[in-house]
Amino acid sequence: MGGVTARAPGFAAALRAIVRGDVREAEPLARYSTYRIGGPATILLPSGPEDVGIALQAARRAGVPWFALGLGSNLLFPDGGLDALVIRLGKGIDGIESAGEHWRLGAGLPGPLAARRSAEAGWAGLHKFVGVPGTVGGGVYMNAGCHGGEWAEVVTRVLVVDGNGQERWLTRADVPFTYRRSGLDGLVVLEADVTLRAEPRERLAEEVAELFRWRQEGTPFSQPCCGSVFKNPGGPAWKRREGPRTAGQLVEAAGLKGYRVGGAEISSMHANYFVNTGGATAADVRALIDLAQSRVREQFGVALDTEVKLIGTQGEYLHG
Numbered sequence: 001m002g003g004v005t006a007r008a009p010g011f012a013a014a015l016r017a018i019v020r021g022d023v024r025e026a027e028p029l030a031r032y033s034t035y036r037i038g039g040p041a042t043i044l045l046p047s048g049p050e051d052v053g054i055a056l057q058a059a060r061r062a063g064v065p066w067f068a069l070g071l072g073s074n075l076l077f078p079d080g081g082l083d084a085l086v087i088r089l090g091k092g093i094d095g096i097e098s099a100g101e102h103w104r105l106g107a108g109l110p111g112p113l114a115a116r117r118s119a120e121a122g123w124a125g126l127h128k129f130v131g132v133p134g135t136v137g138g139g140v141y142m143n144a145g146c147h148g149g150e151w152a153e154v155v156t157r158v159l160v161v162d163g164n165g166q167e168r169w170l171t172r173a174d175v176p177f178t179y180r181r182s183g184l185d186g187l188v189v190l191e192a193d194v195t196l197r198a199e200p201r202e203r204l205a206e207e208v209a210e211l212f213r214w215r216q217e218g219t220p221f222s223q224p225c226c227g228s229v230f231k232n233p234g235g236p237a238w239k240r241r242e243g244p245r246t247a248g249q250l251v252e253a254a255g256l257k258g259y260r261v262g263g264a265e266i267s268s269m270h271a272n273y274f275v276n277t278g279g280a281t282a283a284d285v286r287a288l289i290d291l292a293q294s295r296v297r298e299q300f301g302v303a304l305d306t307e308v309k310l311i312g313t314q315g316e317y318l319h320g
């Protein structure tokens with residue numbers, strides 16, 4: 001292999017020969033994103049953690065870019081698909097083990113499942129994330145969170161593999177977590193160790209049910225979307241201001257609730273959620289993002305940054 005793209009005939013065949021798991025060619029990324037948007041790509045569903053390293057080495061040798069994928073709940077893939085090898089962490093990398101307060105979680109494990117299982121066993125910390133629909137790996141990479149909590153608060157160490165296929169453990173102090181960022185760029189998370197705290201099971205069960213209800217009532221849960229499109233504007237000056245403050249309030253105050261481009265719509269339930277009403281393209285969503293940013297800038301002088309990751313054809317991150 002040498003100097004090819006992930007779509008080139010031969011790359012998938014060569015990968016199949018050395019890796020365990022499923023290598024799917026021309027697979028629509030729409031099937032792997034909660035937005036149900038995205039063109040074709042070569043996707044590896046690795047059988048186990050060691051297959052991720054093998055695939056990364058193969059991609060490096062071939063000069064092929066790669067992209068780590070969890071449940072695709074924070075991504076907008078391009079309509080033309082990707083020229084990168086997509087490594088989708090799920091089954092086979094989804095273990096869950098516990099010893100008292102210490103829990104070891106596979107990166108492909110759905111975060112809501114980790115939240116429920118640990119809460120049922122009487123351990124608090126992850127339970128807050130029951131309504132955040134990604135994997136453990138995606139949660140760590142994004143430093144996802146809600147209700148004042150974030151993954152950075154519970155993580156003690158993470159097992160990562162780099163682009164050369166080398167695995168290593170990083171302690172919490174090695175990971176430069178900030179708001180919705182881990183700084184783990186160029187690495188694939190394979191496992192996360194978290195430390196939780198004991199709390200009565202009944203109380204946790206109530207809290208989980210309450211958080212889940214809150215989610216279902218406040219967000220368009222049943223429509224394909226990516227969660228919050230924009231980060232909330234921040235900074236001390238911002239906190240003192242009057243009027244609309246959150247990204248959703250700003251987009252709503254700009255009069256855009258319910259506004260549509262093609263199949264994409266700014267949810268009438270929550271203006272920071274842009275939903276796919278059926279047949280939306282990435283171009284439709286991008287047009288809505290551009291519109292919301294320019295209206296909010298004109299009317300309120302605020303620059304909204306995207307929280308959803310806009311992905312380019314090589315798997316690179318585009319600026320929102």
Ligand SMILES: Cc1cc2nc3c(=O)[nH]c(=O)nc-3n(C[C@H](O)[C@H](O)[C@H](O)COP(=O)(O)OP(=O)(O)OC[C@H]3O[C@@H](n4cnc5c(N)ncnc54)[C@H](O)[C@@H]3O)c2cc1C
Binds near residue numbers: 034067074140142
């Ligand atoms: C209805 C809804 C509600 C949401 N609510 C919230 C919320 O309250 N708070 C919040 O923070 N987010 C929220 N989100 C966004 C999203 O769920 C989180 O960002 C989640 O952590 C993404 O996980 P994922 O597995 O889907 O990652 P993906 O969307 O698959 O990927 C996101 C990023 O993480 C990287 N990544 C994924 N897995 C790995 C890995 N194993 N190793 C390295 N990098 C990896 C990808 O390359 C990509 O850059 C919501 C989304 C939806 C659809």
